[in-house]
Amino acid sequence: MTSRYRLGKAGLVTGAGSGIGRAAAIELARQGADVTVTDIDEPSAAVTAEMIRKGGGEALVLRVDIVDEDAVRTAVERTVETYGGLDFAVNNAGLDSHHQQLDRMSLEEFERVAHVNMGGTFLCMKYELPALESRGGGAIVNVASNGGLYAIPTAPAYVAAKHGVVGLTKTAAVDYAPRGVRVNAVCPGPTRTPGFERVAAGTDLIAMQEAITPLGRMATPEEAAAATVWLCSDAASYITGIALSVDGGRRA
């Protein structure tokens, strides 16, 4: 089946039921892509798909836990069957860790955070890369974090896992560039998503983040998603292997 939308592109987004993933899926569809909207929380993914359809777009909803290899493989296969191929993938699903210094963190907590953020991204790429290659090329964008580029105090597992996501991104960028597949990472700074709001509830975390960000505020999910969508698009056709900060100037 071919796409009925103007760009003729199709792809999938993980963790698309909330925050940055939802905003990316909606914007990709608004720009004409057919989108497979996946999340471990299927009802949330269905809400995103409904938002896409209300805007005139097309979306397929699948429940996908990114550490479930069968579910990830099926999501790629179903996208190819439904839309005729895979042109892009946004590997956005991830989670924060309990904030603790390293000597207080259990191995279980370290492994939980690494398993989802790094292992899940690995599994998605494992099935997306051959599908993109067989389409003749395409783009992967992994949503890492500024914690993939430098330390966040009391977040050793998250920072290690997100550095791992950046490492996976760079290695795949080099290995798959000859086959026409671009692989990049977006590294958001603190972004006002439902996930962040939950962590910040009852604390002064948001005011503290605003105070230490040169632009004086946190990002919206749409701002983080915009960089993601751009890296998926042909406008970024000569860009591969980068880890792009979207952080209001924090890295500077």
Ligand SMILES: NC(=O)c1ccc[n+]([C@@H]2O[C@H](COP(=O)([O-])OP(=O)(O)OC[C@H]3O[C@@H](n4cnc5c(N)ncnc54)[C@H](O)[C@@H]3O)[C@@H](O)[C@H]2O)c1
């Ligand atoms: N919000 C921030 O400040 C911030 C900053 C840097 C990086 N990030 C990264 O951005 C990404 C999205 O974060 P967000 O703030 O939008 O989060 P969010 O909590 O608002 O949304 C995350 C979505 O991912 C889904 N999810 C969680 N585990 C999953 C799994 N195993 N399989 C499939 N889906 C799963 C959740 O159900 C949820 O819908 C994450 O990778 C996060 O680490 C966020």
